[in-house]
Amino acid sequence: MGLVGCEKEEPKRQEAQPSTLPSGAPATPPTQAKEAAGTTPVVDCPAGNYLFDYASYNLGALLNPTGQGPMKVLKQTGTANCTISSLSVGQWICSVNEPMGAEISMAQAGLSATAKIEMTGTAALTFVGDAPGSLQVKSTDLSAYKMKASMNLGGKEIPFPMDQMPQLFGNEGTRWHYACTAESLHLKGDVPGNVSVELTMKRL
Numbered sequence: 001m002g003l004v005g006c007e008k009e010e011p012k013r014q015e016a017q018p019s020t021l022p023s024g025a026p027a028t029p030p031t032q033a034k035e036a037a038g039t040t041p042v043v044d045c046p047a048g049n050y051l052f053d054y055a056s057y058n059l060g061a062l063l064n065p066t067g068q069g070p071m072k073v074l075k076q077t078g079t080a081n082c083t084i085s086s087l088s089v090g091q092w093i094c095s096v097n098e099p100m101g102a103e104i105s106m107a108q109a110g111l112s113a114t115a116k117i118e119m120t121g122t123a124a125l126t127f128v129g130d131a132p133g134s135l136q137v138k139s140t141d142l143s144a145y146k147m148k149a150s151m152n153l154g155g156k157e158i159p160f161p162m163d164q165m166p167q168l169f170g171n172e173g174t175r176w177h178y179a180c181t182a183e184s185l186h187l188k189g190d191v192p193g194n195v196s197v198e199l200t201m202k203r204l
Contacts, residue, residue: 045180047090050082050201054100054119057168057199063104075103078119082201084185087178088129092169095122106151113153115160121145125169127176137174 060073078100083093096119104115123145127135145168149160170176175190185201 045087045178045185046203047084047086049204050084050185051204052080052082052094052199052201054078054080054102056201058197059102062197070106072105073102074105074114075101077101081204084201087135089127091124091126093122093124094169096120111153113151113158115149115151117147117149117160119145119147119168123168130175133179134175134177137170137172137176139172140169 055076057076059076063069063071063073078096078098080094080096080100082095083091085091100119102117104117106113106115121144124141126138126140128138130136147162149162151158151160170189177188177190179186183203185203186198187201188196188198190196
């Protein structure tokens, strides 16, 4: 990713094991994948199909970047199948398998509320690689993607502040740093107006 002995025997060398990584994929240990994204650029992550577990999406960091805000993520569920073309330029398309959702609690001015968010359908974006190990979103297509939310305050339904919900994979201009292992693709995104967000996709 043995040498033949002479009359004077040399120290034995351990034979290299055949690589299980796809051609061009970096041999980054799984425990180092998150550290690699955004710090050690990785080139030529494999294109293909990935499983995105919404629980790996660091939604809490976006809604409550300081840790002292009124919003707290209680639960994240659901998965999506994602197809990613070559990471130098191309498309990133994710279709929700089971509805992805989140439960959020909010407390402000002595009042508490709970909210539920559900996402279904398909989201797509186009991107271009702008540096080794990073790509930038050029456009998004959310025409087949739906997000709905409900909020309960003291037993009464009230509007949820959807303007505070970030787009799942960012917007035009979002920059993603990426790193790969044999099993997964880890991304760290710089979402305009927000702190960095991280997510992991498992190779299928």
